[in-house]
């Protein structure tokens with residue numbers, strides 16, 4: 001196993017570019033809207049619905065000052081995009097990353113609207129974030145940035161208004177600081193303890209069992225269903241995992257329990273290969289301690305291109321959007337791309353993958369386990385209940401399998417890709433509600 005590998009990893013702990021430098025600027029929001037328009041044509045929804053959904057309801061931008069450890073004051077720009085709340089309060093994660101932009105967050109917020117509708121949750125879509133590199137600040141600075149951000153957002157969020165959660169660069173601890181800040185500002189005005197203002201909290205602070213692994217668990221349920229449909233045995237299957245944070249590491253750990261083996265991993269510091277298979281538990285612990293895979297001894301450093309060219313059964317993108325363009329789609333030698341990340345395949349990349357017979361489990365289906373368990377957390381907070389891990393797991397499994405079946409059935413009926421089918425199922429739900437409300441009689 002991996003311990004026998006003696007290759008010393010010499011990857012320096014510096015950031016690698018998210019995509020090759022020759023790649024054109026990626027207009028993520030346009031791409032996501034393109035999928036919606038195609039799905040709307042497929043199921044023939046009235047034009048006013050796509051008009052409403054073509055822009056977010058609210059785009060909140062806050063600039064806020066934070067004192068850094070060296071005494072200087074740095075100004076940060078934070079966003080909260082509230083895309084749609086037809087089905088319920090805006091819902092979606094908070095991203096801390098140096099690439100955060102208004103356009104990307106609009107795309108990610110819209111995707112939350114489709115994701116919640118697809119999963120039949122009484123929630124809408126939102127997303128927020130701050131453009132900075134969380135790996136370059138101290139823990140104390142991270143806490144001050146988070147508290148200042150949530151103070152600035154003030155009453156724009158709330159348990160019945162807009163409910164943030166973790167996304168890239170944020171975690172349960174971030175949500176504990178966010179909840180505490182909200183309780184001591186807005187909550188204080190109403191004398192209310194408002195745990196449900198955020199989800200993905202630590203369990204002791206009102207979080208739910210099962211949220212931390214929920215997104216990975218949902219990815220695994222989808223892969224299991226796909227494997228059954230396609231006569232693939234996951235025992236002995238090989239995996240490439242890009243991004244070894246919450247989603248990537250939990251997916252790898254859970255798939256290892258089914259006998260699958262992670263042979264290559266990558267993150268913002270570089271890529272590692274181990275033909276014998278990594279021990280995903282050990283690598284997960286290492287990343288939690290060291291904030292990256294850099295320096296992990298049981299793997300050979302390889303380039304980004306070498307990573308994408310490796311032969312394996314399943315590729316799990318679990319980092320950023322725009323990772324599988326035309327080039328990477330030509331390089332990949334896998335049977336399945338299971339999108340743990342939001343938007344990892346470009347439309348051009350997707351076309352090539354499908355032409356080459358590579359299947360894709362689309363993001364709004366594959367990674368919807370996270371928001372689904374966030375919904376369970378919110379319900380528990382509302383009812384002052386604590387569900388067992390078994391109860392959360394069993395509800396999630398049923399929800400993921402139902403969604404997978406609905407999407408594959410729609411794809412069969414409409415003879416379309418799974419991505420368009422997922423958008424179509426979501427849009428059908430939203431269109432039904434707009435129709436019932438007769439807002440434009």
Ligand SMILES: NC(=O)C1=CN([C@@H]2O[C@H](COP(=O)(O)OP(=O)(O)OC[C@H]3O[C@@H](n4cnc5c(N)ncnc54)[C@H](O)[C@@H]3O)[C@@H](O)[C@H]2O)C=CC1
Pocket residue numbers: 016017018019166167168169170215242243244245246247248266267268269292318319320321340341342367368370371
């Ligand atoms: N956390 C959640 O519950 C959910 C997350 N997602 C999506 O999954 C993806 C990953 O999110 P998390 O695991 O939560 O984030 P995370 O912050 O826990 O991990 C992110 C991983 O991506 C890597 N990464 C960052 N920049 C990179 C680059 N340039 N090249 C290669 N790797 C890079 C990081 O090093 C890290 O390993 C994001 O697209 C997020 O929107 C989707 C649904 C829910």
Ligand SMILES: O=C(O)CCC(=O)C(=O)O
Pocket residue numbers: 091092093094115163164165166167199200342367368370371372374
């Ligand atoms: O759990 C949530 O509310 C948000 C998860 C999220 O940001 C996502 O699905 O992309």
